[in-house]
Amino acid sequence: xxxxxxxxxxxxxxxxxxxxxxxxxxxxxxxxxxxxxxxxxxxxxxxxxxxxxxxxxxxxxxxxxxxxxxxxxxxxxxxxxxxxxxxxxxxxxxxxxxxxxxxxxxxxxxxxxxxxxxxxxxxxxxxxxxxxxxxxxxxxxxxxxxxxxxxxxxxxxxxxxxxxxxxxxxxxxxxxxxxxxxxxxxxxxxxxxxxxxxxxxxxxxxxxxxxxxxxxxxxxxxxxxxxxxxxxxxxxxxxxxxxxxxxxxxxxxxxxxxxxxxxxxxxxxxxxxxxxxxxxxxxxxxxxxxxxxxxxxxxxxxxxxxxxxxxxxxxxxxxxxxxxxxxxxxxxxxxxxxxxxxxxxxxxxxxxxxxxxxxxxxxx
Amino acid sequence: xxxxxxxxxxxxxxxxxxxxxxxxxxxxxxxxxxxxxxxxxxxxxxxxxxxxxxxxxxxxxxxxxxxxxxxxxxxxxxxxxxxxxxxxxxxxxxxxxxxxxxxxxxxxxxxxxxxxxxxxxxxxxxxxxxxxxxxxxxxxxxxxxxxxxxxxxxx
Numbered sequence: 001x002x003x004x005x006x007x008x009x010x011x012x013x014x015x016x017x018x019x020x021x022x023x024x025x026x027x028x029x030x031x032x033x034x035x036x037x038x039x040x041x042x043x044x045x046x047x048x049x050x051x052x053x054x055x056x057x058x059x060x061x062x063x064x065x066x067x068x069x070x071x072x073x074x075x076x077x078x079x080x081x082x083x084x085x086x087x088x089x090x091x092x093x094x095x096x097x098x099x100x101x102x103x104x105x106x107x108x109x110x111x112x113x114x115x116x117x118x119x120x121x122x123x124x125x126x127x128x129x130x131x132x133x134x135x136x137x138x139x140x141x142x143x144x145x146x147x148x149x150x151x152x153x154x155x156x157x158x159x160x161x162x163x164x165x166x167x168x169x170x171x172x173x174x175x176x177x178x179x180x181x182x183x184x185x186x187x188x189x190x191x192x193x194x195x196x197x198x199x200x201x202x203x204x205x206x207x208x209x210x211x212x213x214x215x216x217x218x219x220x221x222x223x224x225x226x227x228x229x230x231x232x233x234x235x236x237x238x239x240x241x242x243x244x245x246x247x248x249x250x251x252x253x254x255x256x257x258x259x260x261x262x263x264x265x266x267x268x269x270x271x272x273x274x275x276x277x278x279x280x281x282x283x284x285x286x287x288x289x290x291x292x293x294x295x296x297x298x299x300x301x302x303x304x305x306x307x308x309x310x311x312x313x314x315x316x317x318x319x320x321x322x323x324x325x326x327x328x329x330x331x332x333x334x335x336x337x338x339x340x341x342x343x344x345x346x347x348x349x350x351x352x353x354x355x356x357x358x359x360x361x362x363x364x
Numbered sequence: 365x366x367x368x369x370x371x372x373x374x375x376x377x378x379x380x381x382x383x384x385x386x387x388x389x390x391x392x393x394x395x396x397x398x399x400x401x402x403x404x405x406x407x408x409x410x411x412x413x414x415x416x417x418x419x420x421x422x423x424x425x426x427x428x429x430x431x432x433x434x435x436x437x438x439x440x441x442x443x444x445x446x447x448x449x450x451x452x453x454x455x456x457x458x459x460x461x462x463x464x465x466x467x468x469x470x471x472x473x474x475x476x477x478x479x480x481x482x483x484x485x486x487x488x489x490x491x492x493x494x495x496x497x498x499x500x501x502x503x504x505x506x507x508x509x510x511x512x513x514x515x516x517x518x519x
Contacts, residue, residue: 123378147378147380147384147388169385169388169389169516170388204388204389204390206390207472207517208385208388208389208516208517209389210514227514228510229510230507230510230511231511245468245472245508246505246507247504247506247507247508248506249506249507
């Protein structure tokens with residue numbers, strides 16, 4: 001098996017992607033109002049469903065592994081929960097009452113799949129849950145003290161705490177406890193009394209810049225975030241924070257692969273591994289160092305031979321615009337692909353080049 | 365298309381103003397008088413260090429604790445002048461080793477001043493600044509430039 005699987009699912013950007021539980025299907029948004037679902041077919045993917053309920057660009061997709069439900073967020077200010085109807089073989093949308101007046105920017109299911117959180121440009125996070133009484137998905141707003149668009153979210157493993165990265169240069173940890181839906185959580189390092197909208201932590205990387213991505217460590221006892229100032233920070237309950245300034249461009253997405261490792265990627269087109277060593281967090285290595293280009297001999301003989309055999313001139317054949325890295329443009333999303341004992345062994349990335357890449361950490 | 369020129373944010377009561385953004389990026393406001401006085405003392409110290417030939421420390425003193433703030437415009441102008449004097453008095457061959465001496469934070473501040481200097485080509489020599497910019501980018505990378513662009517604590 002090749003260590004890195006590369007799939008070109010779209011020729012424009014992919015704004016979001018999510019796999020189902022057994023990784024046989026993937027939902028992607030090809031930079032428009034549609035969500036496409038592909039099924040694995042040998043080495044490639046076949047399009048089986050197109051979900052076209054949104055009116056504007058789909059900004060986030062998440063696939064709940066156990067309940068097999070999809071949730072999608074869009075710039076049309078709506079979120080749909082999709083249930084698969086096995087009789088008609090179709091995905092059926094259910095509109096969620098979000099009550100926001102700006103675009104929804106991001107969406108994630110909670111670990112227990114009974115709630116999800118929607119980030120939005122309306123300076124709120126809508127925490128959504130199913131209201132049995134009225135038989136619909138409704139929401140409660142996390143509002144204070146957010147002052148700008150929320151760009152990313154991540155759930156704590158206890159299903160209650162929620163981290164958010166915002167364009168007001170702050171990463172925050174909130175309690176998203178919903179009475180009647182959640183059991184009272186055991187005390188965590190972030191606090192023990194957790195009514196809805198408790199601020200359990202507020203962090204800044206110090207030099208401004210939107211916070212593009214946030215992620216809890218597998219235990220939930222640390223929070224990593226990265227902003228547009230090319231700094232990646234790891235924050236701990238109580239306010240301790242460690243920042244690593246980068247010499248490269250900012251990251252748009254990050255995940256923890258274990259308690260001591262973080263993978264981040266963004267405007268540099270390549271995933272990067274961070275490690276917590278004895279001297280603290282540091283950049284360990286660039287995962288996709290890029291392959292050397294094979295430069296063919298450009299002799300007159302080769303040129304005429306190419307004309308003869310391929311009917312093309314060697315100049316158009318020699319595609320100089322191709323970059324050395326696998327991704328040819330900004331990576332906007334990293335997601336765990338296979339997780340064994342809490343450690344991520346494989347992860348998937350998608351970005352502006354329309355590629356979906358599955359990376360194997362062990363063989364890299 | 366006249367609706368496009370409406371400032372719709374001003375109709376919203378909860379807007380982020382310039383000085384709030386400054387606070388959100390951990391900026392601490394000081395009065396313009398205090399800032400000017402601090403810069404004056406700094407200027408004297410830097411001049412002493414330069415006459416002693418201690419260029420490395422003169423550079424560090426000059427860029428240390430810049431007069432950040434929304435209203436400290438005079439102090440910023442004065443401090444920029446001090447930094448430019450130091451940059452101009454350092455030999456081109458010494459630049460790479462000096463840049464390596466600086467911490468990550470100091471490199472970021474130096475980059476801020478380089479951009480500040482280049483924004484007034486009538487006052488400061490851009491050739492010198494471009495040389496500094498090149499050498500600093502070699503060490504601190506494009507990440508340093510991104511930090512200067514995003515940071516609301518301007519110099």
